[in-house]
Amino acid sequence: MISLAGGNPDLSGLPLEQLGATAARLIEEQGLEVLQYGAGSGIDPLREQLAAIMRRAGIEADPHDILITAGSQLGLELVTSLFCNPGDVILAESPTYVGAIGTFQGLEAEVRHIECDDDGLVPESLERAIAEARAEGRTVKLLYTIPNFTNPSGRTLTAERRASVAEICRAAGITVVEDDPYGLVRFDGEPVPAIRANNPEVIYLGSLSKIFSPGIRIGWVLAPKHVRDRLQLLCEATIIHASILSQHLALEYLRGDWERDLAASVDRYRERAHAMLEALPDAMPAGTTWTTPEGGFFVWIELPEGYSADAAFERAVDEGVIFVPGSGFLAHGNAPRSLRLSFSGETPERIREGVARLGRAIAATAGTEHAPGTE
């Protein structure tokens, strides 16, 4: 089975022997510290390393404004808990990260999607959504955005639009939550400064899951001090603190030559993305459109009328390839002709073969659009 479904990072470039030796040394020499309870904020030297990582996105952060969390999913959960009451509206890209939708709906917020094009979310659509919600008497609390190579569409918000979006939200009194797990996983084009870089009121969520390891569960929140302090109290009530062993392992990794490993990973992702993008024209039905990511893990596909992504799913399994149908990335309604493909976890050869198989599965759904999965 070729998986174009997952969102797992490729860890094959990690220096496992060296990391193992680091873990051994941490436990042998500092075991009474790394296996014991620690500070609710996270360990200070790691906060400094994370501040240094954010400088690459143009962010000048005080390490004291960073809260280390057990993955950035927890950061998102804490921010949502702090800001939102049941019934509040959260705006998000269309489509957006399924785990964010889950968190928002779990806290009984209503997710409303903002239209996106190849330059990311459309400011006019954002303004319209705010105006509409307010006309209905609803409270809009947050804009949730993944500006770099968003999951699932792979799109990137342009610098101009980042400024517009921040300005619109500032004027409307809406907090921007900038989720940036993929920012350093850029394989084409030029980096764009984070929204937070020019807008210190923005809450920024960072993660080591895509540049080091998701298994150790280390992410962080950068927020204005009064927000950060309240997030820490919530974090302590939720998990006390992130794993101290994980934090120290991450610290030692970031003190080493992680940029070399990341560059090699990014090279692999580039090859894989290009293999996918080159294979799509021959495999997909005429009229299919797809995004062209400059980083991250995902390509978003929209099939022409008459085809069905949902119906293609079972046929694809029979062909030996899996993907994620698009509907899960929307809070309501569905996207029966959309699908997410991931290129992060397979070799270029297998990606080419997977796309060919997928093309056959999709072709077989011609005419099934109105009766997906019923045959």
Place this chain on the structure above:
Amino acid sequence: MISLAGGNPDLSGLPLEQLGATAARLIEEQGLEVLQYGAGSGIDPLREQLAAIMRRAGIEADPHDILITAGSQLGLELVTSLFCNPGDVILAESPTYVGAIGTFQGLEAEVRHIECDDDGLVPESLERAIAEARAEGRTVKLLYTIPNFTNPSGRTLTAERRASVAEICRAAGITVVEDDPYGLVRFDGEPVPAIRANNPEVIYLGSLSKIFSPGIRIGWVLAPKHVRDRLQLLCEATIIHASILSQHLALEYLRGDWERDLAASVDRYRERAHAMLEALPDAMPAGTTWTTPEGGFFVWIELPEGYSADAAFERAVDEGVIFVPGSGFLAHGNAPRSLRLSFSGETPERIREGVARLGRAIAATAGTEHAPGTE
């Protein structure tokens, strides 16, 4: 400074060299697994080990009914989120774990305390609290109890009362949440089966923090299947899953001779508890009462009228000893003559010296009860 304040376990008996070698081997040989995303439920072989641990408390658990969490604090947060709406009443021992009060109040539940004596929470007080809340039209959702060597009082609920408490809650339709981080840290007396042992509807929270390592953040929830499945969805929306590296490290530790390490730790805790209990009569003012824990980390002290635990705190710091004043362990009101002492983190010699210093600090507060801290 002698600390009788903390609740940290003594990790000095851990085989750090062996644990370091285990961590190195896990990362070198299984790094692509232990550093990668994993299952939301936790890893299966660890669930089996945790089921085996619970058998010591008389619990026959299906490993599939276990959800591994990033510490049992998270288990408590998830259970509270699932069961409680704002304004619901949660019953808990008086006094109880400050971190539980924080979680409950953070989710806007009202904590009401149940009277306790040397046999743990008093069933008649539980029945009265339920009746009173219902007479006020309030909804009582949970009874939260730490039946073994509770934090902060060190008291243990007797077997007879465990049966009564379960029966009262069953009859009233109230879910019992049994938090048992200390159950295996028994140094005197005979083990009492968990409430869950005879009452499969009880939600049981377990933790490796006191028998292995708090720094790796591994706890678990055992719950009826329909509850467990919903807890897993909440857990995934909160942290995706607990650290995979931590889970594997815990698994390997539990596959080894952890019982030998635990027995040695328990021997140390016994020496320390006895040192404290033997030092108290000479040091405390006449009329002081304290609990006599058979396990865990804590002794709860109640001073006679005319003395002030709050006023003693600053004087104790001057004397070179710290403790936790009792008021933090109550949701409302205060306990100005109560204090929690921990014996888990200091040697018997330092405990004896700390108790003597504390006695001097307390003696100096005679007559200050009505004006704590104002002189």
